[in-house]
Amino acid sequence: MTLEHKGYLGSAEMDMVTGVLFGKLLFVNDLVTYEAMTVAELQHEFRAAVDDYLETCRQLGREPQQPCSGLFNVRVGPALHRAAAVRAQKDGVKLNAVVVSALEQYLSQVAIKHAHTHDHKVTVELKAPAESVGTGIYSKNNWITSEQFGAQAHVSH
Structure with a gap:
């Protein structure tokens, strides 16, 4: 289950031994956590944690981190990087457009199916x-x- 409030996403997990529900803000480097005993309380604590995070950032005079800002690093091997850059140049597009297209295709699929052939x-x-x-x-x-x-x-x- 994923929680959402003011553009922030949070996880929802359960400690199977204690029965405590807990989570943290997703896709930000700042560590913001919350916990509760019921689902309703966890949702409330999540919203309170987001509001507290935003207020704390304001008091410190710094911008709160934005989840999924649209910028991320992709680590690929040098050969794949070069091949993609050469192909993008040949096709007259930016490498960024290639990555966007690949992500859109990935997200439009219901599931990635593994297929293989052998002789x-x-x-x-x-x-x-x-x-x-x-x-x-x-x-x-x-x-x-x-x-x-x-x-x-x-x-x-």
Whole structure:
């Protein structure tokens, strides 16, 4: 469960041993926590914690941190960074637009599905009619020998 008040988000968790509900503000570096014994009390304590955080920042003369301000660092390997930058330049777009597009696509999907393919090696034994010479297949009025098409098949699933 996620709580929301004045643009701030908070977590809601439970200590299974004591039964205490607790949480903290999400997506800010300042540590702001709250706890309660009931869900209604936790919601109240969360709102009070946000209000107290904003008031404390005002009293200290500093701006409160804004959750999800629109700026974040993305750590990727140098090869992926370079490949994305080259592709973005080739496509005439900024690298930022590539990241925005990728995030929008990610969020529009219900769930990311893991898919893979792999190959199987299949051995096929070809048996020719007794009266023929060699092994092969009879197809469209032509006898094709196993040497002409090979004796391996490729199967994917």
